[in-house]
Amino acid sequence: MALEKKDLAMMREEYGSRELHRSDLSPLPMAQFAEWFNEAREVELDEPNAMSVSTIGLNGFPTARTVLTKFFDENGLVFYTNYESAKAKEIEANPRVCCLFTWLPMERQVRIEGIAEKVSTAESLKYFATRPRHSQIGAWVSEQSKVVSSRSLLLAKFSEMKRKFSEGEVPLPDFWGGYRVRPTKVEFWQGGQGRLHDRFVYDQLEDQSWEIKRLAP
Numbered sequence: 001m002a003l004e005k006k007d008l009a010m011m012r013e014e015y016g017s018r019e020l021h022r023s024d025l026s027p028l029p030m031a032q033f034a035e036w037f038n039e040a041r042e043v044e045l046d047e048p049n050a051m052s053v054s055t056i057g058l059n060g061f062p063t064a065r066t067v068l069t070k071f072f073d074e075n076g077l078v079f080y081t082n083y084e085s086a087k088a089k090e091i092e093a094n095p096r097v098c099c100l101f102t103w104l105p106m107e108r109q110v111r112i113e114g115i116a117e118k119v120s121t122a123e124s125l126k127y128f129a130t131r132p133r134h135s136q137i138g139a140w141v142s143e144q145s146k147v148v149s150s151r152s153l154l155l156a157k158f159s160e161m162k163r164k165f166s167e168g169e170v171p172l173p174d175f176w177g178g179y180r181v182r183p184t185k186v187e188f189w190q191g192g193q194g195r196l197h198d199r200f201v202y203d204q205l206e207d208q209s210w211e212i213k214r215l216a217p
């Protein structure tokens with residue numbers, strides 16, 4: 001059912017359930033991220049590890065898609081994908097990416113700009129081994145981002161791969177693996193009353209230390 005334009009314009013939430021003060025912040029952005037991420041898990045948000053990753057398309061337009069973060073630490077965030085997908089080609093041409101987490105029930109957003117690089121095969125293998133078997137086979141089946149004439153073709157290829165790998169472990173495809181996004185700039189946004197939101201940005205300096213600044217909402 002289509003919303004009246006008027007109704008859509010009236011859709012708004014009042015924020016302000018929490019505040020973010022400079023004194024709350026960890027000196028390191030990924031430590032601060034860990035704190036917020038753990039809080040998102042504690043309140044049982046749906047898929048808090050889902051993030052939108054933006055790349056610069058080969059045509060110059062920015063482009064974005066959702067992926068799942070499977071690991072993070074002080075060195076950055078890791079997600080897994082097909083190394084021949086559109087995003088992979090874009091990262092190869094320009095490794096500058098932006099990751100966005102939107103945790104609406106907590107009135108929070110985290111924006112992470114950084115440089116994407118492939119993780120080692122050993123790291124991808126370690127993660128691949130933990131995936132359910134059908135997901136491992138799925139990685140072999142999908143030529144991600146390419147045009148496919150029908151779903152039945154995909155299903156036929158899935159059956160073929162299932163037969164091929166009917167015994168033993170499913171090997172890691174050489175066209176599949178992880179990217180680590182090493183942050184260079186991280187912004188934490190906490191919704192505030194009267195749209196006076198709290199925003200703090202961590203900028204990485206040349207000596208690798210981090211400078212924290214409050215931004216106007």
Ligand SMILES: Cc1cc2nc3c(=O)[nH]c(=O)nc-3n(C[C@H](O)[C@H](O)[C@H](O)COP(=O)(O)O)c2cc1C
Binds near residue numbers: 065069087144
């Ligand atoms: C909730 C959610 C999680 C997703 N997780 C992944 C993921 O971890 N890795 C991945 O390659 N694609 C994932 N996708 C699919 C991507 O959004 C995207 O369609 C796909 O990676 C192809 O993107 P590309 O053509 O820009 O390379 C996910 C989609 C959604 C909605």
